Amino acid sequence: MAAGTVAVAAGSASGAAAPACTVDYRIQNQWNGGFGANVTVTNNGSPVTAWTLEWVYAGDQKITQGWNATVSQTGKAVTAQNVSYNGNLGTGGSASFGFNASNSGENAVPAAFKLNGVTCNGGTDPGPGPTDPPGKRVDNPYAGAKTYVNPEWSAKAAAEPGGAAVANQPTAVWLDRIAAVKGSATTMGLRAHLDEALKQKGTGELTVQLVVYNLPGRDCSALASNGELGPTEIGRYKSEYIDPLAAILADPKYAGLRIVTMVEIDSLPNLVTNTTPRPTVTPACDVMKANGNYQKGVGYALNKLGDVPNVYNYVDAGHHGWLGWDDNFTASAEMFKEAATSEGATLADVHGFIVNTANFSALKEDHFAIGDSVNGTSVRQSKWVDWNRYTDELSYAQAMRAKAVTLGFDPNIGMLIDTSRNGWGGTARPAGPGPKTSVDTYVDGGRYDRRIHLGNWCNQSGAGLGERPTTAPAAGIDAYVWAKPPGESDGGSKEIPNDEGKGFDRMCDPTYTGNPRNGHSMSGSLPNAPLAGKWFSAQFQELLKNAHPAL
Template sequence: MSSPASGHPSPPRRGPRIAAISATIALFVAMIGIATSTQASAAPGCKVDYSTSNWGGGGFTGSVKITNVGDAITGGWTLRFAFPGSQTISQGWSATWAQSGTGVTATSMSWNGNLGAGASVDIGFNGTYSGTNASPTSFSLNNVTCTGQPGTTTTTTTTTTTTTPGGPGPGNRVDNPYVGAKVYVNPDWSAKAAAESGGSRISNQPTAVWLDRIAAINGTTSARGLVAHLDEAVRQAAGSTLTIQLVIYNLPGRDCSALASNGELGATEIDRYKTEYIDPIAAILGRSAYANLRIVTVVEIDSLPNLITNVSPRPTSTPNCDVMKANGNYVTGVGYALAKLGAVANVYNYIDIGHHGWLGWDDNFGPTAELLYTAANASGSTKANVHGFIANTANYGATTEPYFKVGDTVGGQPIREKAKWIDYNKYVDELSYAQAFRQRAVQAGFDSGVGMLIDTSRNGWGGTARPTGPGPTTSPDAYVDGGRIDRRIHLGNWCNQKGAGLGARPTAAPASGIDAYVWVKPPGESDGASKEIPNEEGKGFDRMCDPTYTGNARNGNSMSGALPDAPLSGAWFSAQFQELMKNAYPAL
């Protein structure tokens, strides 16, 4: 079983200066319940917080938080307000945004249309303005003007708009395959974890099954095959609903920008990929014995992001990535996998989107969404075969950074521009990146119901080195470096990182737009060898796994931060497993 060398960021992206301001207005708005004609509505009540961060050149970001202080709302909501000036929305997220003149509407998505009593939802947008950027003074929800407090029950002729459960693609898929389901515990990984001192504390956690070469389908001397895993999943389900997670990872010319997780297929062997790898997997998944399982597939880690950042004329380009872009086999292979796997009614495909420290810059972010849409419609596939996307696979980016935000300033200096750790990136953690990418993917053409996964298997960053508050305000670097949860030397470091810890335990629906926090990378499995080790799996030696390596353009010529004495990618690495448990957050 192999795992990827995930995470090869582009060099710094230079963007506009940001002069961040925040003007938060606490407004109370009336809310009526959605109801059919002549039916009484629920008692309304809502609080809205509106804030802005202005950029240089007349751009700004608007953030809107709606908190329900009345009865539960079901079936969807629409927020309306008017800009007092020349503001124009250019892009929005977590709602469907529309503007006519100064009037703005924000309509709920399929995944956030229900708002329970006391619940809140965060939505936002980017826009432009000239002159001053004054805040709206009045809001309404579902066509009722703001009243300030929970109101009385009224009668309305508003027609209910309901969202039919079910995700994209054929079959009766549910919207979120993790909700209401147990998740498969891989017995092979569980046994290794339990054999470690203290490992029984996490050996019952669900992790993904990696199908990283053709031989993995039938099984190897060290791991059971796909049929055996699926049979065990049926046994674990015991008549209840169970989700099993599979990593599809064997493209021709795999991982063109690194060496630790190169694969068995050459750059031109697309036919073997189809007939010897994808076709057998799809045939097994389609067996009636497994029809009651929910089968989540993580499709081809690192491949498509490499075609954005690591091809000519980028300074981080590699000859192998140029070859894969030219021959089109990454796009062809991903499209073929989506089509074949998506034809199985109980399969949920999630495409890998790297992580915020790789694709968060403006010139990577949008092009990645567009490329993924192209791949989703290649080789006979359609966008309906994509249930969602996954961020941070086998990487270390913190889920949230609680002690600083990208719009913060220190001494009048914007940290996005001045702090080396951020270096003009728009995102500082995986949750904000994943939520924003979801919206950008919808803009690129994907269905509005797509969901997101975040791999939290190694991004906890607990232990004694974990900050307990913001860094000092003596400089932007001191503020960010002193307060950041992610303790890597550089965001571009990806191999067996020293100081890393287990992150949030696998959890269904933990945040808006996020289907689950998952452990796709099984803790304790190496990212790559610290030195060259001859092998028959096609895995090379990448210097980023060498703790003495002084780096390259992708990590700002920094030390690699890798642990010593690591085995081949996918092999058990006891020292790393112990360190992950020691630095777990939440602590074990």
């Protein structure tokens, strides 16, 4: 069991009747005067269309905030009721919710729980419970589970001054070329990571995060992250990359792991925003739109990986500063559906979507909202927002989830938000709204995201670590994750010869004066950056310094 985690395990003694309901109550983190917890309730009885979970605290715990449930408290008694989208619990069905609470003394696990008046499992903490049966997917793969800590990244983080504070955080493993699946004498391959994950798992649940990232003609609009496969090499993508990857994940040895795949970052949105007839056409993206290999590749990956019972596919859905405009939003959601129904894939192969991967968009802007106006001028007309429908990643993620459901995706899909580099703390973090001299001074003075322009994406100066990985933090959100391992470069500040197909993108050059995509602004990137994916100590130190919440 991870440090700071308390669980009430599901299950019953051998030969005894299963309880009518089981509860997994886990303290995710603790701080002086408070804690955050995640609760997963499973209905083992007849289906219900609404639920109420009750428990009584022994100490002075007081609920201060809840999500994915309506949580209230009278004295020591707590009641959590479903919200509109998670009331249906079939036999074996589960729902997860979270909350923050204050406390100053003992923080014991509640002695008993009741679901709709029926007593669930209770008692003292027996340690991690039995693992879920292989082949049975849960609603949220992060609920009630630890998450894999990549020892290669952890060692690099721990070696940095101050890095020990975050070296135990879970980060995703990037499989960004064919050789990464097998590994080498100096780097861990997929099997090595999964074997290490089994060790970290112990007798509880553990989630492993993998970034599947090697499409033909990859990242057609960003040279720094181009890949090894040419635009027409869809056959190699299938036979040399996805097939071996899927075969390893399907090994029964790994059936007890929950494997989250983050599928093909920054691919499908390019077909919407950077192709003819858009004003920011990139010829390489027109090529990929014409040959259809992005859709085919994503569909093939979803189909093959979705056949593995313990794999959870999350498709990349860009970020609000890319797809938040009216003419991008719906077209992108429709593109996701097209890819998810290609090459034998179905919408059921998609467990959810991930946003803000390897990007810097603020999680939530508190000092201005999309409905605000200054002297009669809408915030949408400010230079920063520029008619976008969203001001931050949380509102965008929740809206994209709702849109996907209207297009036929499962109503229970969840979203992931990459918070690895969007904290924007430090001395530059505004404490309140900007002056209402104009809509621009109001927005610019109050925004947490301190980039020069919303379109800047490479090794951004002033960025900080964001929210630590957290399960079920808000409605419709399965987890905040660190998909982009902090300290790994987005691209070189100058051209660097390599055998990985990665080019030189001027957006990674701090002297670059910009292009139409970033309003001809300076790039805002850090100097002396190495090749994409390589360790960048200066960036890691910047992220530590500007972390929010602070370390």
